[in-house]
Amino acid sequence: MLLTMENVSYTYMPGTPFEVKALKNINLDIDKGDYLAIIGQTGSGKSTLVQHLNGLLHPTTGRILLDGKEVKSKADYLALRRRVGLLFQFPEHQLFEETVFADVAFGPRNMGLSEDEVRERVEKALIAVGLPLELQSRSPFSLSGGQMRRVAMAGVLAMQPEVLILDEPAAGLDPRGRAEIFAQIDKLHRENGLTVVLVSHSMEDVASRAKRLLVLANGQVKLQGTPAEVFTDGAELEKLGLSLPQMALLMHRLRQAGRDVPTNIFSVAEACEAILRMLEVQKS
């Protein structure tokens, strides 16, 4: 197993009147090549959880294992941070260098790589996020919001992590920007075998791409499984402040109206096919 959380609990400001138990007894395995999505209401513990996965937060109780070995020493945490990259929400707010190149190069330079190696990594990362290399000499602040976000993502990719954690990577982007950023993430997963952990509020986005879903509420794991397994009980999800993806909701409603359709349907194309089949059966 690449990454494991074992009985992890985390308390903010323990022993003060402001004490908050943000995570309670989390057990989670992440395999190489996994595509895991974490969903849950604001305040459910999603961000606290992912910050444990790259060592920004240390468990109050419980353990984090990397390759089956407990992460304990300073060196262990350094290794964890190198191998697991985290892209925060609205990462464009963290750009600070004068040029796109310098911003993306910041991480690799800190690793003490040669300038040639740094250049190679920067170019590879910019290509991976679909930014033209001509932008390298521009100021990141002269770019559009979507481009700035991709510069930030390139900065994380230039560290060549094995696991990429993305916290709401598409928030605030228009439909085309959303589609582009997800296409790039999916491609990195598919072609480079990058392990992906995606935190999202959009049921549509996670249902059609993640292999596994983890539903958090009040710092606890409430549901876990494939999208088809998690998106079966609309009422349960509503209680957790979430919802079914629109296409799954439509299929559930058709079923309630007595139509024989599958409910594990998440894309428009699948829904179209299922409805055409349903109409076919009705005719004969």
Add this chain to the structure above:
Amino acid sequence: MSPIEIIKAVGLGHRYEKEDEGEFWALREINLSIKRGEFVAILGPNGSGKSTLAKHFNALLLPTCGELYVNGLDTKDENNHWQIRQSAGMVFQNPDNQIVATTVEEDVAFGPENLGLPASEIRQRVDEALTIVGMSAYKKHAPHLLSGGQKQRVAIAGVLAMRPQCLILDEPTAMLDPRGRREVLETVTRLNKEEGITVILITHFMEEAVAADRIVILENGSIALIGTPQEIFPRVNELQALGLAAPPIAELVNELRLAGVDLPPSILTVDELVEQLCC
């Protein structure tokens, strides 16, 4: 007598001066009338001019050319600004940047206090605004401990306490989870239908625009499409070319129609589609 149009743009243009790239026209030749009590959604890709336009609606920005009238008052005349900002209130994307006080009721009272109203009037306005957004039970709470949807409703209450005729919301749900989004959208729709407040909603979520009376789509600072949701959303290919997407149900209906299924193109919701397919 106030005019029927609460907002009227005539040949409105806005130019930004950028240091390294020279000038940039964010809005060009915008002609638009928004009627009192209307619910208008403004859509468009990032950088199309949506937020710039919204800032003209309460005189945060002034026209480079053309005119913008709020309630018949020209925004170019500085003497009108006080009145314009009272009639058109604005809610922004990030609720954390809009909250100023340590309790919910103090936060909502901030605006009316600045109007120099008597204490009893402030009390009444705050209570009323919190009731309308369904947050009365939280009036003594600390705003930073609320959920995203609750914070955004407090921000809306703060604007409502100013008794605006028009509420302008710039991507108010971009940072919220599904429940928060639903709460805010239901609140906004109710304000429009029951309180008769004009609503201008800027959003990237096409599903949210389904509830609007009219949709305005901007592209490169100009109006590309304008019409009812039922007129606009079936135009799936045009929307895609603009970098937008139809709501999933409209996209599905389009696919089904292409496959020869007899359905009206104007279906936009799950309920409508289930009804059509099962009757």
